[in-house]
Amino acid sequence: MHPSEWKKQMASARALAGRKMVFFTNALTKLVPVAAPGLGTMGVTEDWILLVDPETITGWTTEQAAAVLLHEIAHPLRDHAGRCRTMCANAELFNHASDREINDDLVAAKLDLPGEPLLPSQIGAPNGRTAEEYYRTELELLKKQPPPPKKGKGKDKGEPQPGQGQSGGDPSVEPGKEDAKGKGQGQGQGKDGKDGQPGSGDSDEKKDWSDGDKKPGPGWCGSAAGRKLKHEPDGKSKDGKAIGRSPLEVQNIRRQVAEAIKEQAAKNKGNVPGGWQRWADEILKPPKIRWENELARALRGTMATVKGNCDYSRSRPSRRQGAIGWGPGKPIISGMVSPKPKVLIIGDTSGSMGTEELSMIVRESNGILQAVGSSADFAACDAKLHVLRKCKSWKQIAQSLVGGGGTDFRPPFVEALKMRPKPDIIVFITDGMGPAPETPPPGIHTIWVIVNGYGKAPCEWGKHIIISTKPAETA
Known part of the structure; x- marks a missing residue:
């Protein structure tokens, strides 16, 4: 033949x-x-x-x-x-x-x-x-x-x-x-x-x-x-x-198939078997952490204005400016602003992070992107920093998961301090098994997300959230 x-x-x-x-x-x-x-x-x-x-x-x-x-x-x-x-x-x-x-x-x-x-x-x-x-x-x-x-x-x-x-x-x-x-x-x-x-x-x-x-x-x-x-x-x-x-x-x-199933089911439920719909729901289940609330809480301690809170700024004129007029001699009325946080997500891609743990990086990062409402910086790190890029979707996050070597949490923090502007929040998603900086990065709120590890944070500073197949615990 x-x-x-x-x-x-x-x-x-x-x-x-x-x-x-x-x-x-x-x-x-x-x-x-x-x-x-x-x-x-x-x-x-x-x-x-x-x-x-x-x-x-x-x-x-x-x-x-x-x-x-x-x-x-x-x-x-x-x-x-x-x-x-x-x-x-x-x-x-x-x-x-x-x-x-x-x-x-x-x-x-x-x-x-x-x-x-x-x-x-x-x-x-x-x-x-x-x-x-x-x-x-x-x-x-x-x-x-x-x-x-x-x-x-x-x-x-x-x-x-x-x-x-x-x-x-x-x-x-x-x-x-x-x-x-x-x-x-x-x-x-x-x-x-x-x-x-x-x-x-x-x-x-x-x-x-x-x-x-x-x-x-x-x-x-x-x-x-x-x-x-x-x-x-x-x-x-x-x-x-x-x-x-x-x-x-x-x-x-x-994940791509699950999204296609949800899209097809939304158009015509009769075209998708129930078993596959339930499977897609499981694959696309929401992140365990409510990132919109978590990021807002983190920012309250690091910024004067945060997403969800409003303040006055002359960078955006008030809607009432037209009543007063524009030009020389006219006062500028400050408008209400709600700045978005600058977030750096760091994914631990060392050899100790298995497929399930890497999937959690993608899932939780997707939740962060949705909470921020725009893009976020993402870094992939094992013993060294491999990737630092701006990501707008979970697909870009997944493509950035490069590594598989040893573990060292310090390189991405060194790089974060060089960024301009610096991030307001760092979310480090890891199994917690590796050396971390002795002191927190100045002016940056850090959240450690420990996934399927031994429940032990790599350092005493920062906020620690432990997640696994069980409901999230916070510390």
């Missing part, structure tokens, strides 16, 4: 999938398709490498290929791999559950999934539940079944445990007892080119993706679903370059 055949089918399927669910259009271009001969289906890795069996995809109709594509992209968007790890779940069983969480929406949208897709009704569960709920339901059903016969010296080896879907591993194993090696959907060494373009290292060599009598398919979708495939690539090309998406890129993709 000529490589162009499956790539043409892939392009057609992606275009159709984007028309079926418009809010996925951008995310679909972020997948990196790589040929995986012998896979027998599609699969997706945690770093967004889409593994495609050329023979299988060309054998499907475009409608079927589009439906499978929408199924696969839902796994990394919903972070099924991370949720599987959080539960210490059996990889095979959780992949079953995550498939059910996805497929009920696809079937409701009348999409043509090939074969026999896993659905909630097959385990007596209602639609619209989470993968975690389906996991517990199926686990209870398996516990009620008699154990399989033990292997002996006789000829009979016993029958395998029944299950919905095909995958590696033993679903009768208790959660957390099985190594999540599982199966996946793809192999390839393709180099990452432009968004949505197939990798250039596709191979025609067929591999055996099966694990005994089990083959990739329903319930075995790759590491993005929590169940890694047998020959799943490591995410790097032959020259060592990454071909997939980084965790930070994935977080940004999720």
Whole structure:
């Protein structure tokens, strides 16, 4: 088969999938398709490498290929791999559950999934539940079944445990007892080119993706679903370059999709499945800190006029000036002003800040931008200052998160004192693990936002706010 055949089918399927669910259009271009001969289906890795069996995809109709594509992209968007790890779940069983969480929406949208897709009704569960709920339901059903016969010296080896879907591993194993090696959907060494373009290292060599009598398919979708495939690539090309998406890129993709879902739902609620609307609400949930109030309180101690408070200034003439007139001999009546604070946001981008912590930087920074009502300066710092720029949106903040080295909180404060005009407020978002200046910057109010750290501030000066998955605490 000529490589162009499956790539043409892939392009057609992606275009159709984007028309079926418009809010996925951008995310679909972020997948990196790589040929995986012998896979027998599609699969997706945690770093967004889409593994495609050329023979299988060309054998499907475009409608079927589009439906499978929408199924696969839902796994990394919903972070099924991370949720599987959080539960210490059996990889095979959780992949079953995550498939059910996805497929009920696809079937409701009348999409043509090939074969026999896993659905909630097959385990007596209602639609619209989470993968975690389906996991517990199926686990209870398996516990009620008699154990399989033990292997002996006789000829009979016993029958395998029944299950919905095909995958590696033993679903009768208790959660957390099985190594999540599982199966996946793809192999390839393709180099990452432009968004949505197939990798250039596709191979025609067929591999055996099966694990005994089990083959990739329903319930075995790759590491993005929590169940890694047998020959799943490591995410790097032959020259060592990454071909997939980084965790930070994935977080940004999720947020962009969530915004597209909210926009689509505002136009026509009937076009967006309820499960995806709830997911978007969770991704776009507001910051834990009410920054408008927090910034106003901080400014009251550092400025004579703050956002939300008014004062008189001759820099803005009064509306009543016209009654008196303009020109020589006419007094100037002061007008009411409400200056906006100059805020510097500093994001800790050291190696100790994981994906969740970096996401909190984006979320809280977005709240600050909304509270300020305009732009704010943003600095990214690990052991040294990497970025200092003016940002107007969370997307610019996300693009500025550069670092990954050691930790030193002092360099951005040195730079802040050189800025003209100096910031009125510094908001430092960090896990708190690093050295800070011994004294506060003169004339600048500092707020330390400690995210998912040990609850210990790096210094005694400044205001300290601790946030995590729990409600914010202030000190």
